[in-house]
Amino acid sequence: MYELIQLTERTYYIKSPTNIGLVRLSGNDVCLIDSGNDKEAGRKIRQILDANGWHLTAIYNTHSNADHIGGNRYLQGQTGCKIYAPGIDCDFTRHTVLEPSFLYGGYPPKELRHKFLLAQESNAEELMQGCLPEGFELVKLPGHFFDMVGFRTPDDVLFLADCLSSREVLAKYRIGFIYDVAAYLKTLEAVKGMTAKMFVPSHTEVTESVAELAQYNIDTVNEIAEKIKEICAEPICFEDILQRQFAEYGLAMSFEQYALVGSTVRSYLAWLKDTGALAVEFENNKMLWHRA
Secondary structure (H helix, E strand, O other): OOEEEEOOOOEEEEEOOOOEEEEEOOOOEEEEEOOOOOHHHHHHHHHHHHHHOOEEEEEEOOOOOHHHHOOHHHHHHHHOOEEEEOHHHHHHHHOOOHHHHHHHOOOOOHHHOOOOOOOOOOOOEEOOHHHOOOOOEEEEOOOOOOOOEEEEOOOOEEEEEOOOOOHHHHHHHOOOOOOOHHHHHHHHHHHHOOOOOEEEEOOOOOEOOOHHHHHHHHHHHHHHHHHHHHHOOOOEEHHHHHHHHHHHHOOOOOHHHHHHHHHHHHHHHHHHHHOOOEEEEEEOOEEEEEEO
16 A cells, blocks of 8 residues: 556556555656545655655645545645645635535534544645646546546646546445536546546546446446436435435445435435426425425
8 A cells, every 4th residue: 555656757646545646747846646535644655755855846636525635734744835726625625624514514523523524624725727737737527526626647647536436336335425416427428538548546446448437437327316216206305315225225324424425315316306307395394305
């Protein structure tokens, strides 16, 4: 774990629970794409930098989920590097309590205030194309999270953040986290047609082609949407929809799973309502979902 793997002349990645990009710039200067899930990840990255005599100039965060920004604060404190994050995700990176609060829908209980959902805050600046090193391309990948982006390096390695889940993860959990289902499907269709020398998704293997996996993710989203529509054949409240989804896919309820899966199911419901597949009615002070 935390193995440095060279992909091209200038582009590497650090194989870890969240794959971290590393690109050599000029001289001994390097930048990172994401920073791992916590202070310990930051320490391991620092060891790699020191072992190679590299100077970290900047961290470019793809989005603000805790497992992508967790090493920011440590590395910034150790090296003085700049940190950039896109759009709304910049605010989440600066004020990290926003993530568990958003997921829970209110002030998060202590069971959600841990490093997997609540990273240390870091002094991030908003990411713009002009902030990137020469030859980098900013690739917008919304859907999984608010303003998520990817990066194409000068030697044509494309870092795809969290827009692709592996077949293994989807087989085990089925419901991958999605904030905006319509935007996510649009992103997957775009990714399906992309070309690059190498693709680096954050949570699955590096590959030369992503079209097949992108289609599998699309198919999984559509499968879950159909299941939700089946569940809503008769008026039903959100909690019962969620319970049925957990039973359908053999998931075990916990605070964390309630927040992550629950937020995703709400996103599906909103998308299905906006597209006319579902409607709501209010009865006995309950909001009930049903087929339109």
